[in-house]
Amino acid sequence: MCGNDAMSEAAVRAGCRYYFGYPITPQNEVTAYMARRMPEVGGTFIQAESEIAAINMVFGAAAVGARAMTSSSSPGISLKQEGISYLCGCELPAVIANVVRGGPGLGSIGPSQADYFQATRGGGHGDYRTIALAPSTVQELVDLTFLAFGLTEKYRNPALILSDGILGQMMEPVTLPDMADAEPPPKEWALTGAKNRSPRVIKSLYLDVTRLEKHNFKLREKYRRIEEEETRFEEFRMRDAEVVLVAYGSVARICRAAVRQAREAGEKVGLFRPITVWPFPYEALARAADTARLFLSLEMSLGQMVEDVKLAVAGRRPVRFYGRTGGCVIALEEVVKEIKKLREEIS
Amino acid sequence: MMEEGNERSRRERPQDSPERNVLGRTPSLKDVPTHFCAGCGHGIVHRMIAEIVDELGIRERVVGISPVGCAVIGYDYWDFDVSEAAHGRPPAVATGMKRARPDLIIFTYQGDGDLAAIGTAELIHTANRGENITIVFVNNAVYGMTGGQMAPTTLEEQVTKTTPVGRIVSDCGAPLKVPEMISPFPGTKYLARTALNSPKNIMTAKRCVKKAFKCQIDGVGFSLVEILSPCPTYWRVSPLDALKWIEEKMIPYFPLGEIKTP
Amino acid sequence: MARVVVQRDRCKACGYCVAFCPKSVLAMSNDLNIRGVHYACVVDKDACTGCAICGMVCPDVAIEVYR
Numbered sequence: 001m002c003g004n005d006a007m008s009e010a011a012v013r014a015g016c017r018y019y020f021g022y023p024i025t026p027q028n029e030v031t032a033y034m035a036r037r038m039p040e041v042g043g044t045f046i047q048a049e050s051e052i053a054a055i056n057m058v059f060g061a062a063a064v065g066a067r068a069m070t071s072s073s074s075p076g077i078s079l080k081q082e083g084i085s086y087l088c089g090c091e092l093p094a095v096i097a098n099v100v101r102g103g104p105g106l107g108s109i110g111p112s113q114a115d116y117f118q119a120t121r122g123g124g125h126g127d128y129r130t131i132a133l134a135p136s137t138v139q140e141l142v143d144l145t146f147l148a149f150g151l152t153e154k155y156r157n158p159a160l161i162l163s164d165g166i167l168g169q170m171m172e173p174v175t176l177p178d179m180a181d182a183e184p185p186p187k188e189w190a191l192t193g194a195k196n197r198s199p200r201v202i203k204s205l206y207l208d209v210t211r212l213e214k215h216n217f218k219l220r221e222k223y224r225r226i227e228e229e230e231t232r233f234e235e236f237r238m239r240d241a242e243v244v245l246v247a248y249g250s251v252a253r254i255c256r257a258a259v260r261q262a263r264e265a266g267e268k269v270g271l272f273r274p275i276t277v278w279p280f281p282y283e284a285l286a287r288a289a290d291t292a293r294l295f296l297s298l299e300m301s302l303g304q305m306v307e308d309v310k311l312a313v314a315g316r317r318p319v320r321f322y323g324r325t326g327g328c329v330i331a332l333e334e335v336v337k338e339i340k341k342l343r344e345e346i347s
Numbered sequence: 348m349m350e351e352g353n354e355r356s357r358r359e360r361p362q363d364s365p366e367r368n369v370l371g372r373t374p375s376l377k378d379v380p381t382h383f384c385a386g387c388g389h390g391i392v393h394r395m396i397a398e399i400v401d402e403l404g405i406r407e408r409v410v411g412i413s414p415v416g417c418a419v420i421g422y423d424y425w426d427f428d429v430s431e432a433a434h435g436r437p438p439a440v441a442t443g444m445k446r447a448r449p450d451l452i453i454f455t456y457q458g459d460g461d462l463a464a465i466g467t468a469e470l471i472h473t474a475n476r477g478e479n480i481t482i483v484f485v486n487n488a489v490y491g492m493t494g495g496q497m498a499p500t501t502l503e504e505q506v507t508k509t510t511p512v513g514r515i516v517s518d519c520g521a522p523l524k525v526p527e528m529i530s531p532f533p534g535t536k537y538l539a540r541t542a543l544n545s546p547k548n549i550m551t552a553k554r555c556v557k558k559a560f561k562c563q564i565d566g567v568g569f570s571l572v573e574i575l576s577p578c579p580t581y582w583r584v585s586p587l588d589a590l591k592w593i594e595e596k597m598i599p600y601f602p603l604g605e606i607k608t609p
Numbered sequence: 610m611a612r613v614v615v616q617r618d619r620c621k622a623c624g625y626c627v628a629f630c631p632k633s634v635l636a637m638s639n640d641l642n643i644r645g646v647h648y649a650c651v652v653d654k655d656a657c658t659g660c661a662i663c664g665m666v667c668p669d670v671a672i673e674v675y676r
Contacts (some may be wrong), residue, residue, distance in 0.1 A: 018447055044446045048439065049472035056436035056469070060443025063430045064410070064451065068443065086433050191428040191444070193451055195407035201422040203431040366610070370664035370674040381669060385646070386623035390668025546629050546662045579623075586623040 003138045004029035004168040006176075007097060007161065008037065010142040011069050014149035015180040016095065017043035018068035020057035022050055022076060025109045026165040027099035030071045041182070051076035055083030055096070062092040063202045065190030067149060067182075071097035073165075074115050075106065078123065084158055085124030088219070089204025091189070093152035095145070096130070097161040099168040102327030110327020111165035113249060116304035119160050120278040127216055129223050131159040131230065132278040134248040138172035144275070146177050153184065155226055162277065164300070166250045166329060223279075232275035233284055237263055241270025243342055244288055246309050247298040248274045251330055255298055258335035269339055277305065285312035293346050295319045296338060298330060373398045375406050375426050382420070386586025388543045388576025389417055392485055393424050395549075396456070399557045400427065403564065409452045410444060412437040414461035417491040421456055435466025438473035441480040452563055454481040460490050463499040463523050470529070474569050477534025481559045482571040484525060487578040488597065495581035499523045502596060507581070526573055526606040536568035538607040542575035544593040548603070555605065567609045575601055611659025611676045615649050619671035622646035626663035626672060632656040635663060 001009070008030050011019070019034040031047060038045035048054035054070045061068035072080065077098045087094050100115045102108030117123070119132040131151050135141040141163060148159040191200055206212035237259050238244065247255040252273045262269035272288055274281050289295070295313055297306035297320070306321040313319050322338045324330050372378055376397035383389045400406050406427050413421040415434035422429035432440040437455035445453045462470055462484050473480070489507055490496040496509040500522045504513040514522075526538035537559055541552035552574050559570035575597045577589035584592060613634065615626075620642060626649050627635045634657045637647040649672075651657075659676035 018443065020443065046442065046446070046476075049468050052436070053439040053442075053469055053472065056433060056439035057443035057446075059432070059436075060412075060430075060440035060445075061447040062443075063440070064444045064448045066443075066447035068447070082433055083436075086431075090431065191410045191430055191451075192448070193408035193410065194427050199422075199425075199427050199429070201429055201431075203422060205419060205431055366675045368673060369659060369676050370661040370672070372670050372673075376670060380619055383668060385621035385668075386625065387668055390670070391666070394668075394670050546666055549665060586625060587628050590625075 001138065001174050002029060002169055002171050003141050003163060004099065005033050006138050006142050006174050007145050007163060008033040009176055010145035011095065011149065012037055012041055012043070013177045013179050014067070014146045015182045015184065016067045016069045016149060017041065017182055018058070018061040018066050019043065020046045020048050020054040020068065020070050022048050022054050022072065024073045024076045026101055026168050027071050027073050027097070029168065030097070051079040052083065055080040058094045059083060059087060059092060062087065062094050063191050065184060065187045065192060067093070067184050069095040069097070071099065073099045073101045074103050074112070077115065077118065081124035084130060085122070085126050085128060086204055087158045088128035088130065089126065090202050091156040092158070092202070093156055094158045095148045095152055095161065096158060097145070097163060100162065100164040102325070108327035109165060111167070111250060111300060111329060112325065112327055113164065113251065113299045114301035114304065114325060115162070116277060116299070116301060119162055120280065128219060129278055131155070131157060131226060132162055132276065133159065134162045134275060134277050135167065136249050136252040136273065138167065138170055139174050141167060142174050142176060151230060155222055157222065157226070162249060164250055165327065227279040230276060231279045231281050233281035234273040234275060236271040236273065238270035238272060238288060240268050240291070242268040242293045242346065243339060244292040244295045245269065245271045245298060245335070246285070246295055246305065247271065248277055248305065251298050251300055254330055254332055255335055257332050258339060261336060262339055267339070267343060280308045282308070282312040285309065286314065289313045289316045292317060294342055296342055297321045298335065299323045300328070300330065301325050373401045375400045377424055377426050379424065381424060383417065384580045386577055386579045386589060387417070388485060388487060388574065391543055391549060392483065392574055392576065393421065395553045395556060396454070396483065397425060399553065399560055403557070403560060405452050405560070405564070408450060409454070412440050412453070412455040414455070414457045416458040416461055418456055418458060418485065419492070435461050435464070436469055437461065438466065438469040438480070438482065442473055442476070442478050445478055445480050449479070452560065454483060454560070456483045456485070459486050459488065459498040459500045463525055470525070474529040474535050474571070475532045477536070477568050479563055479566060479568050481563050483556060484571055484573040485576045486573050486601070487576040488522070489578050489581045491578050491581055502600060522600065524601060526571060529571070530607045534569055535571070535607060536609045537562045537570035539605045540573040540575070540601055540603050542593055542598060542603055543577060544575070544590040562609060573601070611657045611674070612654055613651060613657060613663055614673045614675070615651065616671040617648050617650070618643045619669050620646070620648035621669055622648055623668060625666040625668070629662050629666050631660065631662065632658060
């Protein structure tokens, strides 16, 4: 299946029955798939009038207790930022998929990783975090989309799937999960009509500033719990690695091949791959700095994740960056060349 | 100056004839003072909606969506499920809610900025899709919460913070007539414009809003009722003069009546 | 027999009830309430017919009507 279709089916398998979206390349396969698939499973598909309308439809469906999703690509995700901030402030579950493309502005339709800051620092206003999952294969896109629905409901916080223009189009064999129960568990906060209970309110407005502070502290506690329990990463050939490549998403695939090639030539190179970019695996990466001699962050951007790598490494080892941007994909040869350059530097 | 009857006193009930309370606070309206200015129409419309909810017996399945604006804290006044929404987006939120829970009665409560400025796209497309929801549109021709700026429905020559010499149509455009604008859509079923400037008009407003809710309950489709409402504070007049202003200036431009019926 | 009860401290003195009462039952008081305004009060209770217009126009739901 192609990535976009697989992600869509995984959402359906996870019990998502409400999809609201808007066309934008390179995720138009998602809207087409959902338009056909949602009616098949008794769900609802709406092509909204804009990405803003779509995220607010998600807000509405989530507020009444439904499992809802939207998807878009970079410029459209920018439009959704206010809605995402509201979802976090109101503690509503929702899944938002970003099939990242070249930017800034209208950019290109090629793959990119330049929405990392937007995804991990919270692109909207206020102190909030979205759980951000970064698959690097179509199978992982399926697994992480399925997981996203579980996490978003568990924590009452939006979850972001960071796909990209290549992953969305890529065709790979996948094993799909079984269909989950479409009926979401009852929520003691959802607006279902005040029958046999006192009325409920969904809001993020607290004009009393000490109350808002308290609410923010509550969110912070939640984010701490997510950091403690949901951080995910992969270490490939890391045990005695001197040069550590740090990469996520589709760039990590290329780096994995580069690491294999390097190891075949007897070079001690490893790959550290964050799977959740928020929460970022700072502790595990810091541990790698005990033995590694140099870190190379590789991204399809001007360098965003590299700042988190530097935070983790905390000045103990040099951190370098290599990237391509605008929609250009990093080629294997480029990674190999960079590794060679850096190994010369440390020898 | 006689001031009897000022105290809340049920002990004053006459012995010889059973007395009944013919008008008081309806259960879905919380017994709390409101933050609205003296003479503000929001108080009347909030009460109106609460009465309609109770009269139609839908308190247990109604969900209201508050706007951004003076009416942002509707959930502090209504005693049923209410959600906040980002500015202008209540129709989209309502769409998501109604599609997920068609059994719930969903209404939005929106001011002129929320509905007809930032929320125009959501208004048009929710109406065009014919979502079976109800929009209560409180039009007071100004942005109250933020201090009195021009609204899409501010009248020509009306002075506001951002039209200090009065609204100039060649620069700002003409005031928008919302029900007329969405009337051509096949998806819109019941559209009305009412006003709060007299007891008769208030009663008509309540009838129309109730009809709109009934429209939704009966599954007929999208309904919107515009209510011309006084804002004494930012029109810079007394409450009674504000009602006069509605009669003399607003109604001639925004004609009252049912613009579309099912 | 009809009467109205005005909740003095909820009244914001908008004047609607006084203006619309067909029988001039209400007037603005000389005194101030806790909000610092001349609240509406009953000045001619015998004239009240219980039409409830005052209660209906009150934005603050400060008036109860009994018949």
